[in-house]
Amino acid sequence: xxSSDCASRELYCxxxxxxxxxxxxxxxxxxxxxxxxxRAIDLIRRSAEHPLSLTEAADVLGVHKSTALRxxxxxxxxxxxxxxxxxxxVLGSGVIELSELALGSMDLRQFAAAHLRSLQRETSHTxxxxxxxxxxxxxxxxxxxxxxxxxxxxxxxxxxVSIYASAVGKTILAYLPSAERDRxxxxxxxxxxxxxxxxxxxxxxxxxxxxxxxGWATDNGEHDAYVRCIAAPVRDSRGQVIAAASMTAIEVIAxxxxxxxxxxxxxxxxxxxxxxxxxxxxxxxSADESGDDRLLGTPH
Numbered sequence: 265x266x267s268s269d270c271a272s273r274e275l276y277c278x279x280x281x282x283x284x285x286x287x288x289x290x291x292x293x294x295x296x297x298x299x300x301x302x303r304a305i306d307l308i309r310r311s312a313e314h315p316l317s318l319t320e321a322a323d324v325l326g327v328h329k330s331t332a333l334r335x336x337x338x339x340x341x342x343x344x345x346x347x348x349x350x351x352x353x354v355l356g357s358g359v360i361e362l363s364e365l366a367l368g369s370m371d372l373r374q375f376a377a378a379h380l381r382s383l384q385r386e387t388s389h390t391x392x393x394x395x396x397x398x399x400x401x402x403x404x405x406x407x408x409x410x411x412x413x414x415x416x417x418x419x420x421x422x423x424x425v426s427i428y429a430s431a432v433g434k435t436i437l438a439y440l441p442s443a444e445r446d447r448x449x450x451x452x453x454x455x456x457x458x459x460x461x462x463x464x465x466x467x468x469x470x471x472x473x474x475x476x477x478x479g480w481a482t483d484n485g486e487h488d489a490y491v492r493c494i495a496a497p498v499r500d501s502r503g504q505v506i507a508a509a510s511m512t513a514i515e516v517i518a519x520x521x522x523x524x525x526x527x528x529x530x531x532x533x534x535x536x537x538x539x540x541x542x543x544x545x546x547x548x549x550s551a552d553e554s555g556d557d558r559l560l561g562t563p564h
Contacts, residue, residue, distance in 0.1 A: 311345050315352035373405050375540035383533045387526045394432035395507040400424040401433045431483035431495035432508040438475040439505035458489045492520045496534035501542030509534045
């Protein structure tokens, strides 16, 4: 059971029970669950309108204060509400992040679609777009290669990819602020999937430093031994890396060196998507790029 499932069950049980643990009088089955969800949603909405005291929260939920406190603590753990220094509860950053991610994913996929499909036509390789969503790297678009009709890649839109054993995962991870990167990696249980996996934080950090230096990442069969991939960062209007575009092939179709020959096209695609999102390189960055073949994507 996932942590979100556990939180949902805890919230539901708290809403169903009174302070003494005895089920409150309420409809059973689906109607009770629906009522619990409506109450929780109402509480989150009220917290967005003005700071809620524990007494007000109990009134909104129709439960005892001790039960309301447990519910608030559950919502707080998911960052749906936040407890202030005054002891009141306001809307949490988790709700804001979810709304931004939902809007960002829709806009990003829309802006990137034509560029990804153009890249696939030019290279004949499978093309992906992945984004950090919560604590996971999620594929938000995929353009399949006809060459993979017989052997399908395991990737799928909506599916999470390894944060440390994939080109898109390492690309996004490399450019995160160090505190955020450390937070994400603190939850990782490193596993050696293949001989090329960066299976400890020290070796991974060295790999991330190389990615930041050269401006792109590779996956040399680090999760699935037969998969080869290269990835490049996608930036938003603030210049922050919010996603990664990639080209993928199975080894019998294209080696890593073969994929690297198309690296300039991948970097151009990532830059085009970034431009669609409002990213404009600073004059100093543009000058660096014009004089540094690493940033232009010439493989070494």
